[in-house]
Amino acid sequence: MTDAWLRCRTPRHKPSARLVCLPHAGGTAGPYAAWSAGLPEDVELSAVQYPGREDRLSEPPADDLRTLVAGVSAALLPLTDRPLVLFGHSFGAAVAYETACVLTAWGAAPGHLVVSGRRAPSAPARGDMHTRPDDELVAELVRLGGTRGGLLADPAVRAVYLPAVRADFRLAETYHRAAPPPLHCPVTAVLGDADTEVDEAQAGSWSHHTTGPFALHTFPGGHFYFTPRREPVLRLLADLTRTAAGARPQPESENLS
Template identity: 85%
Template sequence: MTDAWLRCRTPRHSPSARLVCLPHAGGTAGPYAAWGAGLSDDMELSAVQYPGREDRLAEPPADDLGTLVTGLSAALLPLTERPLVLFGHSFGAVVAYETARRLTAWGAAPDHLVVSGRRAPSLPSSGDMHTRPDDDLVAELVRLGGTRGDVLADSAVRDVYLPAVRADFKLAETYHRPASPPLGCPVTAVIGRTDTEVDEAQARVWDAHTTGPFALHAFPGGHFYFTPRREPVLRLLADITRSAAATGVRARLESENLS
């Protein structure tokens, strides 16, 4: 099950911590999995492959967030024997948050949640892009900056790519957070300063969704701020993962000493 969900290009023999990246709407594991080469040898990075794209193209895209989260959480559960950091961008931030909630309910809470380019879950979701014609959906992808318009000019490419995009947009735009207690792990929100999808005030509301420490980082750029600033973003994620590793080791030692 883990093999279906996770792609790891740079596996480590005995990582001190793991970083798992969850893509944006319509996104694939490939670009995020490539980030692993930029981390130190004691950190292992995996990227999530949602159904309905790339090597999971034969599977239908998820039409229910709960089902998506259950499958992903089951795949991540074996990884929680070591400190685990979740990083989700945009739609991926919603999936990461709900996955953190599910793992917490299963007694295997992540050690840190990093949410990128997404307003806090208690703020209402909106939008009807998932109901719009293909041309409108393509225009929105180009506006956000995650896709080149010429790539989607080909109708055959659209037929393959847009069903997953539309399905993800539907889950993101119709998402409503269920009443639930806050997480206990640290939460870090990351945004682009000129992102039209989330501003600093909306990102700060993530603080209310954890009893643990909260931090907010803003980088120059828009919704895909990390594309031109990959190195500083990777340094931030590496620092967070390194801190999770240190904290996780201490917590495990304290637990063993008390038992």
């Protein structure tokens, strides 16, 4: 795919469904490329590349969530010729939800929304990490487990990497929807049982944001539970994409450990 917003390392010929991954604050499309090998052959995997990082480093990071969502939604619209499953982690869950709302308004609702490691949109905004000094922001990234602290000890790396992180954190920490529009597609919330950012009750509140089916899955681990638990997470996502495509899920996916 040549679209600036999407990265698809393994295009499929006439896929039965598509899975699109939306990264966390400061995250990139790159790490999701390896997920394709754990999905069915007829499922096409793409990941969203936000501006201000990797091959979009020359672009300024998004400073407005609506603008970010508009770009993502426009890029995904051509993919809705097949059932579309959105997987958003942390900040990416907020982007995925807002994108699902836009696509629904356009008459191209996703087949399933998977929100990971994030409280529901109606939860009060919280956090001021985007205003903190670099050292504190780096310490928070290390605490959450998604970044190697040694890499960010280099001032040159910080100068390149932190602007996008700080911009994403600002959008994530100020995000709140007092009366968000309900979706009609199935929604699945996923979290790690030791995640300090969201608990089961908070993740369960996503059920109020759809008129469709809702499910909650918990895996062992922290905020980035899917790093050590990639295989069972991909089994779950494979089942959800099969269901979105009208196929029967595989029975072994019941074991999420």
